[in-house]
Amino acid sequence: MDRERKQLLMMIMAEEFTAVEFNLYLDTHPDDRKALDDYNQTVKRLAELKQQYEKKYGPLTNFGYVPSEYPWRWVEEPWPWEINFA
Amino acid sequence: MWIYEKKLEYPIKVCSTNPKLAKVIITQYGGPDGELAASLRYLTQRYTMPTGRSKAVLNDIGTEELAHMEIVASLVYNLIKDATVEQIKAVGLDGYFADHDRALYFVNGSGVPWVASYIQSKGDPITDLHEDMAAEQKARSTYEYLIQLSDDPGVTETLRWLREREVVHYQRFGETLEHLYDHYGKNHYFIMER
Numbered sequence: 001m002d003r004e005r006k007q008l009l010m011m012i013m014a015e016e017f018t019a020v021e022f023n024l025y026l027d028t029h030p031d032d033r034k035a036l037d038d039y040n041q042t043v044k045r046l047a048e049l050k051q052q053y054e055k056k057y058g059p060l061t062n063f064g065y066v067p068s069e070y071p072w073r074w075v076e077e078p079w080p081w082e083i084n085f086a
Numbered sequence: 087m088w089i090y091e092k093k094l095e096y097p098i099k100v101c102s103t104n105p106k107l108a109k110v111i112i113t114q115y116g117g118p119d120g121e122l123a124a125s126l127r128y129l130t131q132r133y134t135m136p137t138g139r140s141k142a143v144l145n146d147i148g149t150e151e152l153a154h155m156e157i158v159a160s161l162v163y164n165l166i167k168d169a170t171v172e173q174i175k176a177v178g179l180d181g182y183f184a185d186h187d188r189a190l191y192f193v194n195g196s197g198v199p200w201v202a203s204y205i206q207s208k209g210d211p212i213t214d215l216h217e218d219m220a221a222e223q224k225a226r227s228t229y230e231y232l233i234q235l236s237d238d239p240g241v242t243e244t245l246r247w248l249r250e251r252e253v254v255h256y257q258r259f260g261e262t263l264e265h266l267y268d269h270y271g272k273n274h275y276f277i278m279e280r
Contacts, residue, residue: 009093017095020150024254027142028261060092074092081160085097086240 015046095153099240100164106177108165114158116192116200119224125151127205131214215263222256
């Protein structure tokens with residue numbers, strides 16, 4: 001996997017981790033408006049990055065979340081456990 | 087319903103083949119305080135949680151633990167995939183090799199397979215939350231021992247991140263426990279009621 005792709009994937013990981021962290025925090029603090037605003041901003045940035053990635057490298061999710069080019073790109077390697085960031 | 091994402095939650099960095107490290111890290115895959123136990127525990131307990139918040143916390147942390155299981159599996163896979171049979175024998179993984187080659191299987195650091203009795207689901211939300219908080223602390227301790235055992239700086243970095251997640255989950259479960267005490271209108275006395 002080339003450097004550019006790894007870099008974009010890392011950015012997606014960072015944004016999505018931020019979203020997960022806000023999500024769990026909001027589960028126990030549902031009235032925190034500031035955290036909710038930050039969560040919604042993160043969602044927006046994450047969606048943009050994912051769109052950018054999927055356009056180039058194929059879908060990150062399946063089951064109807066993202067359309068695919070021909071041929072069905074979901075089966076393309078590498079799978080996540082095959083990507084070493086060392 | 088779950089949707090799979092073709093990415094890890096956190097990147098893995100494995101510097102070199104290291105079956106000795108794989109042998110101990112696998113305990114966080116299939117051991118008593120590992121990520122399989124964690125995810126199944128929370129996802130099973132969520133059904134009998136009494137409030138929207140407590141259901142959400144169990145559901146979401148249970149889901150994150152599935153992602154952690156995948157990270158641990160990826161570490162083990164990359165540490166062992168290129169190991170020679172000689173290396174595998176040298177670190178005492180020959181018994182594992184006989185049963186599983188270099189494939190992933192749910193065992194602890196001593197090769198004992200996963201059992202459902204590692205987890206509990208009592209139907210009493212207060213009881214379950216206490217188990218969950220204890221589980222997070224046990225997993226944190228395990229990651230601290232694994233960090234001491236790790237001689238791969240890349241792997242150590244991921245182990246440190248996984249350890250931090252246990253700390254955050256413990257905090258969220260603690261907040262959920264407080265929320266349940268409020269929900270039941272109980273005083274916060276740490277004694278058994280008759």
